[in-house]
Amino acid sequence: MYTSDKRLLILDADGTTIDAFSAIEAAFARHGMALGAETNFQKRHHLLKYVGGLKEFPSIIRKNLRSNSRARLVDTLTGIYREEASLYEGIADLLRELIAAPDITVGIVTRNVTIEPLETLRRLFRRHDIDIDELDFLVHIPLKEKKTAQFRAMRERFGINPARAYVCGDEHKDFTAAINTGMHPFMVSYGFEDHDRLTSKYAIPQELISRTSTELCCRIRHALDLGVLVQPPYQSSSMLMAPNTQ
Numbered sequence: 001m002y003t004s005d006k007r008l009l010i011l012d013a014d015g016t017t018i019d020a021f022s023a024i025e026a027a028f029a030r031h032g033m034a035l036g037a038e039t040n041f042q043k044r045h046h047l048l049k050y051v052g053g054l055k056e057f058p059s060i061i062r063k064n065l066r067s068n069s070r071a072r073l074v075d076t077l078t079g080i081y082r083e084e085a086s087l088y089e090g091i092a093d094l095l096r097e098l099i100a101a102p103d104i105t106v107g108i109v110t111r112n113v114t115i116e117p118l119e120t121l122r123r124l125f126r127r128h129d130i131d132i133d134e135l136d137f138l139v140h141i142p143l144k145e146k147k148t149a150q151f152r153a154m155r156e157r158f159g160i161n162p163a164r165a166y167v168c169g170d171e172h173k174d175f176t177a178a179i180n181t182g183m184h185p186f187m188v189s190y191g192f193e194d195h196d197r198l199t200s201k202y203a204i205p206q207e208l209i210s211r212t213s214t215e216l217c218c219r220i221r222h223a224l225d226l227g228v229l230v231q232p233p234y235q236s237s238s239m240l241m242a243p244n245t246q
Helices: 020-029 038-043 045-049 059-068 070-083 091-100 117-126 148-157 172-180 195-201 213-223
Strands: 007-011 104-110 137-140 165-169 184-188
Touching: 007 148, 020 070, 070 117, 091 104, 091 213, 104 117, 104 148, 117 137, 137 148, 148 172, 165 172, 165 213, 172 184, 172 195, 184 213
Parallel strands: 007 104, 007 165, 104 137, 165 184
Antiparallel strands: none
16 A cells, blocks of 8 residues: 555654744844743744734734834844754754664654745754755645645655654644644644643643653654664573583
C-alpha cells in the first residue's frame, strides 16, 4: 500500500520550534507597546500570532496599532525573526539529528506571517547552523488554510504509512489536523496555547503534551529511535566472573 518504509515527522514553526512569543514581544516593544504576560498572550494567541484582528486587544494596543500600522509592525517582526529570534532549547540539535537520520523524512508546515516567510525562516535557521534546504520539505500556507490538506499531501507525496507519521504542534488545530490524517500528534504547551487550554477546552490527552522543548525532544527521540545506544544484553557481575572450573 505504501512506497516507503520511512517515518515522517512534520514540524510546526512558531511556538513549537521557534520562540515566537519573545520575538513578538520585542516587536511590540519597539513600537512602544507592552505585550503583557505570556499567560495572557496564550489566551488570545490567534490574534497576537497573526498580528491582526484588533477586537480583543487591550485599548492601548488597538490605538497604537492603528497609528503605527500593522505593516510597520510586521516589518519590525520580520527583522527580529531574521536577526534575533531563537529556536527553543534543544530544537537545533534535534533537527540536525532528524536531517541526518536516513530513515526519517522531516520538514516544516507553517503559517508564519513575516515578510517572505521562507526567506525569514532560512535566515533564522541558518543562524542556528541549520540549512533548510536539507529538510525534505518546507511549506508555507495562508492563515485561513487548514493544515489538514498539507499534512495529507506530505504523507502521500512520500508514500508513508500514516501509522509511521507524526506531527508536532502547539495549537488544538494541529492536533485536529494530525488526527484527521491518521497521524500521531506530539503536542506542546509552551507555545501559543497553554496546558489548561489544550486539556480543558479541547480535551487533548495530557499524555500527548510536552510542557517544555526538552521534554518534546526526548519524546521524539524515543519514538523515532534517535540517540539510542546499541548495547549487548545486560550481564550481572556474577556472569562476568571467571567460569567455575571445578
